[in-house]
Amino acid sequence: DADVTQTPRNRITKTGKRIMLECSQTKGHDRMYWYRQDPGLGLQLIYYSFDVKDINKGEISDGYSVSRQAQAKFSLSLESAIPNQTALYFCATKQGDTGELFFGEGSRLTVL
Amino acid sequence: LAKTTQPISMDSYEGQEVNITCSHNNIATNDYITWYQQFPSQGPRFIIQGYKTKVTNEVASLFIPADRKSSTLSLPRVSLSDTAVYYCLVGGVGGSSASKIIFGSGTRLSIRP
Numbered sequence: 001d002a003d004v005t006q007t008p009r010n011r012i013t014k015t016g017k018r019i020m021l022e023c024s025q026t027k028g029h030d031r032m033y034w035y036r037q038d039p040g041l042g043l044q045l046i047y048y049s050f051d052v053k054d055i056n057k058g059e060i061s062d063g064y065s066v067s068r069q070a071q072a073k074f075s076l077s078l079e080s081a082i083p084n085q086t087a088l089y090f091c092a093t094k095q096g097d098t099g100e101l102f103f104g105e106g107s108r109l110t111v112l
Numbered sequence: 113l114a115k116t117t118q119p120i121s122m123d124s125y126e127g128q129e130v131n132i133t134c135s136h137n138n139i140a141t142n143d144y145i146t147w148y149q150q151f152p153s154q155g156p157r158f159i160i161q162g163y164k165t166k167v168t169n170e171v172a173s174l175f176i177p178a179d180r181k182s183s184t185l186s187l188p189r190v191s192l193s194d195t196a197v198y199y200c201l202v203g204g205v206g207g208s209s210a211s212k213i214i215f216g217s218g219t220r221l222s223i224r225p
Contacts (some may be wrong), residue, residue, distance in 0.1 A: 101158065
């Protein structure tokens with residue numbers, strides 16, 4: 001089983017719908033991240049969480065919200081999806097300041 | 113957060129050594145330098161991390177000059193499977209701000225037979 005699991009892996013939805021992407025980890029890491037990647041571009045940080053009580057905005061948080069339900073779970077919500085949120089979304093975890101990031105397999109979201 | 117600058121793309125051939133240089137002129141005293149590799153439709157994967165001088169592991173070497181304003185990722189004897197995007201990241205130690213990990217555009221490396 002993967003250490004960082006994202007669900008769903010693929011989702012097609014319509015404009016205006018609420019969507020939740022979920023991420024769970026078994027690595028026991030304190031820090032969790034959500035990134036977005038558009039085709040041919042680099043990753044953009046949406047939100048990150050230092051620990052369960054700490055949520056921080058990243059580079060492109062508008063239109064997104066997150067919830068850190070437990071140390072192992074970090075979910076990303078799109079309250080009202082729009083077509084330009086069509087992208088590949090990655091969850092990642094990290095332990096400590098200098099630890100490496102571990103990524104999930106990605107969730108491909110298409111908003112029609 | 114220190115801004116990084118990398119070449120957009122590079123080409124090389126199998127068996128060659130490839131060096132990708134990253135500029136980070138405003139690197140802070142407590143910043144580490146980390147490199148990641150990403151294949152299409154996969155999450156990035158950690159390659160190597162360093163603070164100063166030289167770091168080597170089983171897949172790459174990282175060279176950091178004394179002023180730390182740049183770093184060079186060296187991939188020895190590349191193969192076709194090294195075709196990927198490589199990201200240079202600079203980040204600090206301590207506090208929640210150190211957790212804000214920003215990826216730039218990366219360097220798209222293409223290896224030819």
